[in-house]
Amino acid sequence: MVEGLITVSAPHIPLHEPALQLRDLWLRLGREVILRGVNLDVMPGEGITLLGENGAGKTTLLRLLASGLRPTRGEGRVMGFDLRDSRAVREYIHLMPVDAGLYPDLSCTENLEFALKMHGQSGDVASALRRVTLEPAASRRVRFLSAGMRKRLALARAHLLARPVTLIDEPFANLDTAGRELVLELLGELRAGGVTLLIAAHEPELARQVAPRALRLAAGVLHEE
Template identity: 75%
Template sequence: MADPVGAGLTSPEPTTPHAVQLRDVWLRLGREVILRSVTVDVPAGQGVTLLGENGAGKTTLLRVVASALRPTRGEGRVLGFDLRDGRSVREVIHLMPVDAGLYPDLSCAENLEFALRVYGQPGNVRAALARVGLEGAATRRVRHLSAGMRKRLALARAWLLARPVTLVDEPFANLDDAGRALVIELLRDLQGRGVALLIAAHEPELARQVAPHALRLTGGQLVEA
């Protein structure tokens, strides 16, 4: 899946589109090197599971792909858009962070409505809440939800937006067995709609049900799992 480290990055060929392409990406934060020569291709519409211990750099790598962090060295593209063109990248990508990234003073419905306005797209908020079993919590503020309910709401947002590239950080955390089954179902649904997934998880047996190809970050370096 990954090209040789340091290979040049060219525009995706029409017959083999890629959702994500990184070439020799390094990231240094202060004196610490977080990512080391990361090179990877994620084909459009497919899924990759990203494994690694705490502190290995999984969340950081997702933030680099989402253009929230700029690489110290190297280059990358998301659906052909250069990572340095953050505005274009953010229009085709959605990051679901481990803390859900919700607005605590907005209700469940308001959070989803706001996400739709940000991306300038229509969507059925009521159906999305029902899809994750939160139809009865539409008017509740997020700050009053349990961790599991917040995770479900974040999943509803990702499902509602269905961005072509969706990055998911620890989707199974704070969920019971029913919640984890729902995660798998929703992520499979997204893949069925042509969404490429990059999933950082500590539960490889669950994540690989959706994204069977696995890569592991060790010491900031990406290797085949």
């Protein structure tokens, strides 16, 4: 681990209040109901593995928690802020989408520097790249990286930002055994630093090593596994 890399960069987290809270939350997109009366309480520093079949709505739930979607009905809060207050919510949350969400025409270094600038943070970009074995590709534009390299760069960004709530969609996809072991190490360090993790994954045996509480989304309803 790079010394000092993990620091939860936000005001003090109220440990007695849920980091994530949903109450009877519904989401309709067009004519389709995606989420049906979802209830959820996640305490600060907790690790959650979100399970479900393809199309169950896992990615949609992550987007909603990141304030990228507005609930149709019900209530939701992130670090005490209403989900509909997207500006406040985004100060506390980081979403790593399955496609990594990187800027293809920026280099690895520029992607991380831009992420820090957007959040008003500073950090050791070179160390973050070295941590995910991407230092030799530091100046390479993202569009020329392999899928696995893009995944590692996105993980370096999540690790560097260390937002109090980190949502990760399919962190083990497109990675070999060594890459998956690195993911587990990085996510474990985030949790050890007090970050609340919600991981959507098709590899529960891996995800539950760092996020032991499992929830399953099926037919729009969230169940404790």
